[in-house]
Amino acid sequence: MLLSLFPTIIHVRKITNFKHIQKKLIEFIYDERRKDDIGIKASNTGGWHSNRNYHQKQDNILYYTVKSAVKTYFSDNDFFKENLQIEISALWANINGKGDFNVSHIHTGSDISGVLWIQIPENSGVIEFTSPHMYNQFKERQIYKKKILDNFGIHPAWFLTPTEGNVIFFPSSLFHEVDPNNSEKDRISVSFNLNIINI
DSSP states (O other): OOOOOSOOOOEEEEOTTHHHHHHHHHHHHHHHHHHOSSOOOSSEESSEEOOSBHHHHOOSHHHHHHHHHHHHHHHSSSSSOTTOOEEEEEEEEEEEOTTOEEEEEOOTTOSEEEEEEEEOOTTSOOEEEEOTTTTTTHHHHTTSOHHHHHHHTOOSEEEEOOOTTEEEEEETTSOEEEOOOOSSSOEEEEEEEEEEOOO
């Protein structure tokens, strides 16, 4: 008998009306960069990272879009308990041009983090998650056959290819990075942090 213990759960959800708002989101983010072309330095190597306060303004398309996605996802399925209260504690935009990337990092001070992929050109990189057990299971992983590794998700890292209109949710404590953008077109995303208020 084999048991799978201590899994890490990542959620992927498609925003149903995304094509109707994609252009407005892109225009808004470029306009914000024009207002503050320096941005801030965080996990980004190159590229533009906005301030993290778009959840405080609450009168912008980034906030409306993420708030709607969060509210819908956490209330419209049978994964979660009823009447959850989840607040957005940080919200920011990212523009990564050719060669730009995000180094491995976590999001401290929050419970769940997420990314909404807005513009994803071909060959613009993947997001990679590092196993929290990567180091202490290094030798053990080598004794299993591939089918066991795949069936139980025993990998040092796992990547997802971003898709426009998809939102991913993951534990804020999970190390992740985004590969360099190898296309000639900008990769654009919105990232956010969530706090669970009640359980």
